[in-house]
Amino acid sequence: MFDPLPLALTAPAWAAYAPPEPLPPLQVRDPARPLVSVVTPSLNQGRYLAATLRSVLEQDYPNLEYWVIDGGSQDGTLAVLHTFATDPRLNWLSEPDRGQSDAINKGWGRSRGDILAWLNADDTYFPGAIAAQVTALLADPHAGAVYGDACYTDAAGRPLARIVGRPFSPEAVLRLEIPVQPTVFLRRDLVARVGPLGLERRYSMDSDYWARAIHHAPFRRTGHLVATYRLHPESKTVARGSGFYTEWLAIAEEYFAGVPPALRSSRPAVLADIYAAMANLEAGSGRLAAAARYAAYAWTLAGPRPRLLKLPLVLLDRALGLRLAMRATAFWGRLR
Numbered sequence: 001m002f003d004p005l006p007l008a009l010t011a012p013a014w015a016a017y018a019p020p021e022p023l024p025p026l027q028v029r030d031p032a033r034p035l036v037s038v039v040t041p042s043l044n045q046g047r048y049l050a051a052t053l054r055s056v057l058e059q060d061y062p063n064l065e066y067w068v069i070d071g072g073s074q075d076g077t078l079a080v081l082h083t084f085a086t087d088p089r090l091n092w093l094s095e096p097d098r099g100q101s102d103a104i105n106k107g108w109g110r111s112r113g114d115i116l117a118w119l120n121a122d123d124t125y126f127p128g129a130i131a132a133q134v135t136a137l138l139a140d141p142h143a144g145a146v147y148g149d150a151c152y153t154d155a156a157g158r159p160l161a162r163i164v165g166r167p168f169s170p171e172a173v174l175r176l177e178i179p180v181q182p183t184v185f186l187r188r189d190l191v192a193r194v195g196p197l198g199l200e201r202r203y204s205m206d207s208d209y210w211a212r213a214i215h216h217a218p219f220r221r222t223g224h225l226v227a228t229y230r231l232h233p234e235s236k237t238v239a240r241g242s243g244f245y246t247e248w249l250a251i252a253e254e255y256f257a258g259v260p261p262a263l264r265s266s267r268p269a270v271l272a273d274i275y276a277a278m279a280n281l282e283a284g285s286g287r288l289a290a291a292a293r294y295a296a297y298a299w300t301l302a303g304p305r306p307r308l309l310k311l312p313l314v315l316l317d318r319a320l321g322l323r324l325a326m327r328a329t330a331f332w333g334r335l336r
Contacts, residue, residue, distance in 0.1 A: 004026065004112060005112065006018070006019055006023060006109060006110045006111060006112055007108055007109055007110075007111050007112070007116075007188065007191065007192060008109035008110070010192070011191075011192035011193075011195075013192065013193070013194075013195035013196065014105075014108070014109050014192065014195065014196060016109075016196070017105050017106055017108070017109025017110075017196060018109065019109065019110045023091075023110060023112070024088070024091055025088075026063075026065060026112060027063070027064065027065070027088050027089045028062075028063050029062035029063060030062040030063060033061075033062060033063055033134070034063065034113070034114035034115055034134060034138070035063040035064075035065060035112060035113040035114055035115070036061060036063060036064055036065070036113050036114075036115045036116075036117070036130055036134060036185070037064075037065040037066075037067070037107075037108070037111030037112060037113030037115070037116050037117075038056055038064065038065070038066050038067070038116075038117050038118065038119055038130075039066075039067045039068075039069060039103075039104055039107030039108055039111065039116070039117070039118045039119075040052060040053075040056070040066075040067070040068045040069070040107075040118065040119050040120065040121050041069050041070075041071070041100045041103035041104050041107070041118065041120065041121065042068055042069065042070040042071065042073060042077055042103070042121040043070065043071040043072075043073055043100075043103075043121075044073045044074060044075045044077065045073075045075075045077065045120075045121035045122050046073060046075040046076035046077040046079070046080050047075070047076070048121060048122040048230065049068075049077055049080045049081075049121050049122075050080050050083070050084075051124055051157065052119060052120075052121050052122065052123060052124055053068070053080070053081075053084050053090070054124075055119075055124035055125040055126075056119065056125060057084065057087055057089065057090065058127070059125060059127070059128070059129065059130045059131070060127070060128060060131055061130040061131045061134065063113075064089050064130070065089060065091070065111060065112060065113055066089050066090050066091065067091050067092065067106075067107040067110055067111065068081060068090070068091070068092035068093075068107075068121075069092070069093060069097070069103040069104070069106045069107045070092060070093065070094035070095075070103075071094075071095070071096060071097045071099075071103055072094055072095055072096045072097075073094065077094070078094060081094075091110075093106075098199055099199060099202055100202070100205065101196075101197040101198060101199050101201055101202070101205045102199055104118050104197055104205070105196040105197055105199075108191060108196070109196075111188075113188060114187070114188050115133075115134060115137060115185050115186065115187060115188065116185070116186050116187075116188060116191050117130075117133075117182075117184065117185045117186070118181070118182075119182050119227065120181075120182065122230040123182045123227055123228055123229055123230055124157075124227060124228045124230075125182070125226065125227050126151075126225055126226060126227065126228070129148075129224065129225075129226045129227060130185075132148075132222065132224045132226070133146050133148065133183075133185040133222060133224065133226060134185065136220065136222040136224070137185055137187065137220075140220050142217070142218065143187075143217065143218055143219065143220040144186065144187050144190035144213060144216060144217025144218060144219065145179075145184055145185060145186040145187065145190060145213065145217070145219045145220075146184070146185055146219065146220050146221070146222050147165050147168075147179030147180065147183045147184045147185075147219055147220075147221055147222070147226075148165055148180075148183040148221065148222045148223060148224040148225065148226040148227075149162055149163060149164050149165050149180070149183065149223065149224065149225045149226060150162075150163045150165075150180040150182060150183050150225075150226060150227050150228065150229045151163070151225065151227075151228050151229070152228075152229050152230075152231055152326065153228045153229070153230050153231065154230075154231060155230065155231070157228070157230065159228075160231070160323065160326060161323070161326045161327060161329070162225065163180055163229070163329070165179060165180065165183065165221040165222075165223070166178075166179075166221075167221070168214075168218065168219045168220070168221060170211070170214050170255070171266050171269075171270055173207065173210050173211050173214060174211060174251065174252045174255055174270045174274075175269070175270045175273035175274065176207065176248065176273065176274065176277055178206065178207050178210055179210060179219060179221075180227070180229060181206040181229075182226065182227035182228075182229060183224075183226035183227050184206075184210075184219075186213070187217075190213060190216055190217050193216050194209065194212050194213050194216060195212075197209055201247055202247075203244040203247050204244050204247040204248055204251060207247075207248065207251055208247070208251050211251050211254075211255050244281075245278050248274050248277070248278075249271070249274060252267075252270055252271060252274060256270075268301045268302045269301070269302045269305075271301055271302075272297070272298040272299075272301040272302035272303075272305050273298070273302075273305055273307050275294045275295070275297040275298040275301065276294070276295065276298040276305050276307035276308050276310075276311075277307060278294040279291045279292075279293075279294035279295040279298065279308070279311055280307070280310050280311055280314050280325070282294060283311055283314045283315055283318070284314045284317065284318060284325070286318060291311070295308055295311060310325050310328060310329070313325040313328055
């Protein structure tokens with residue numbers, strides 16, 4: 001059921017990522033089931049990487065190809081990889097790259113699976129996650145990808161909140177109600193058509209990729225608890241939240257520029273929701289003037305937005321540390 005050639009040798013859009021060396025043999029234990037290729041981009045995340053590797057290699061799914069693409073880490077990453085080197089399903093390389101998107105592209109370009117995913121080096125899969133997502137994808141031949149629920153954890157891996165996958169639509173993706181990245185599993189033919197992740201996206205490569213993919217095939221929510229999403233001081237989500245702003249806005253503007261005028265009526269509301277998210281991030285970082293400015297942009301574009309209701313909770317969290325905003329997000333997701 002799988003193509004023994006890597007994606008970059010069968011899809012013209014991926015030709016730049018053709019592997020320069022012969023690939024190791026595949027480990028296929030059940031030829032009747034599709035091969036799943038998982039890629040982990042890595043850079044100096046050695047203290048979390050062992051948990052990530054275990055969560056993939058201990059899955060009960062029979063056909064797995066696993067690539068770790070490391071950007072030349074200077075911490076204990078290589079030592080961690082060597083401890084797992086006896087598992088023939090694990091393949092890795094460590095060399096300088098052009099960022100996270102480039103690392104994922106290198107891995108996907110080498111992948112031979114029918115179904116592809118990426119799992120960052122500080123996240124993990126829950127037991128049975130791969131089998132559940134594969135079953136759901138095979139059950140819906142019209143879906144190009146499936147996604148599920150995730151659990152936010154702290155740096156030590158302690159659960160914080162369950163994040164429920166939201167209903168999927170182009171507008172939902174653009175207003176950042178996106179499939180949580182580590183829960184997404186995509187068909188190989190969809191990835192072949194969409195092409196590589198854009199190297200210009202350093203923060204929102206997942207949002208950008210989903211926005212491009214929805215032009216080709218729908219995504220389906222499974223409802224399974226698939227992965228953890230670790231929040232820690234070095235993660236992009238926590239440390240460099242402001243870096244997402246310009247990319248979010250650019251992704252939305254590019255999308256609306258490419259659709260017929262009749263479909264652009266939701267643009268003000270989508271941009272307002274992005275500005276509301278920016279206001280919440282700025283408030284959480286203590287930059288209250290910027291938070292007020294972005295909240296005003298949101299209000300001017302589309303009036304009161306539900307996302308602005310989160311702003312006072314963010315301010316209370318900053319003062320009291322109660323995680324009210326995160327709990328509210330999780331509750332709203334369940335309602336939706």
